[in-house]
Amino acid sequence: MLGWSINLFRIRGIQLTLHGSFLLLLAYIAWEGWREAGLEGAAWSVAILGTFFTCVVLHELGHSFTAMHFGIGVRRILLMPIGGMAEFESIPREPRKELLITIAGPAVNFAIAGVLWCVVGSPSHWSLSSYEADALGFAHLLLHWNLLMGCFNLVPVFPMDGGRIFRALLATRLTYLRATFWAATVGKILAVIGALLAVFWWETYLTAVLFLFIYYAGEKEYRALLRRELIEAHWRETLAQFDAIPPPEPPVIRPD
Ligand SMILES: [Zn+2]
Numbered sequence: 001m002l003g004w005s006i007n008l009f010r011i012r013g014i015q016l017t018l019h020g021s022f023l024l025l026l027a028y029i030a031w032e033g034w035r036e037a038g039l040e041g042a043a044w045s046v047a048i049l050g051t052f053f054t055c056v057v058l059h060e061l062g063h064s065f066t067a068m069h070f071g072i073g074v075r076r077i078l079l080m081p082i083g084g085m086a087e088f089e090s091i092p093r094e095p096r097k098e099l100l101i102t103i104a105g106p107a108v109n110f111a112i113a114g115v116l117w118c119v120v121g122s123p124s125h126w127s128l129s130s131y132e133a134d135a136l137g138f139a140h141l142l143l144h145w146n147l148l149m150g151c152f153n154l155v156p157v158f159p160m161d162g163g164r165i166f167r168a169l170l171a172t173r174l175t176y177l178r179a180t181f182w183a184a185t186v187g188k189i190l191a192v193i194g195a196l197l198a199v200f201w202w203e204t205y206l207t208a209v210l211f212l213f214i215y216y217a218g219e220k221e222y223r224a225l226l227r228r229e230l231i232e233a234h235w236r237e238t239l240a241q242f243d244a245i246p247p248p249e250p251p252v253i254r255p256d
Contacts (some may be wrong), residue, residue, distance in 0.1 A: 011077075017078050023080070048141070051138075073088070082209075095168040095171040098167070112142070113150065128145070156157060159240075188215050194214075
């Protein structure tokens with residue numbers, strides 16, 4: 001499924017890619033807008049979706065540019081209906097660097113919300129579904145959305161930003177593998193609680209699917225790290241065995 005994607009353009013060498021399923025979301029949103037208010041409704045809905053996802057890209061660029069500042073290559077930013085994902089060539093094992101790269105994403109959302117707040121002020125009521133369909137309503141919707149996105153990403157569910165921050169803080173005291181194990185374990189418990197709340201309390205099945213996806217992603221990243229650590233340990237042992245072998249005696253040459 002991940003193979004079905006469309007490359008859009010590059011930003012400072014980073015490929016921006018749209019996952020195929022994103023087009024289904026776009027078509028669904030446009031159709032919903034059309035049903036409500038015809039062509040104008042469809043255009044308005046697509047504009048809102050486009051702006052939301054522009055903020056998602058800016059969030060991922062926050063992570064990416066900070067990573068590039070530390071010399072880490074960024075392969076691409078993949079946009080999916082559930083959000084964006086920046087793919088790094090490596091993840092730094094230095095907690096300070098991981099902390100700064102991670103914080104940079106939500107910081108972009110809070111910066112956008114802060115600028116909008118200064119320009120248009122805070123909305124009189126906070127409800128995503130009831131902002132006016134005009135420029136001021138749109139600005140308030142965008143402000144609200146960026147605050148939500150910044151806060152949601154800070155929930156400590158690994159491998160979301162909050163979970164990565166938690167892992168980086170744990171890694172200042174534990175080994176990188178143990179820190180990842182605990183961050184992933186806490187993340188999985190919270191993801192299950194989040195999925196149950198989404199189904200039985202908020203009744204939003206898409207959020208439940210999102211939490212299950214996060215659960216799976218956390219487990220996958222921990223297992224990948226575990227595998228890499230085991231391979232590295234194996235090589236260290238093998239090389240140590242070679243070091244333990246005494247060098248061959250030099251040949252003794254006797255004159256006849
Ligand atoms: Zn992020």
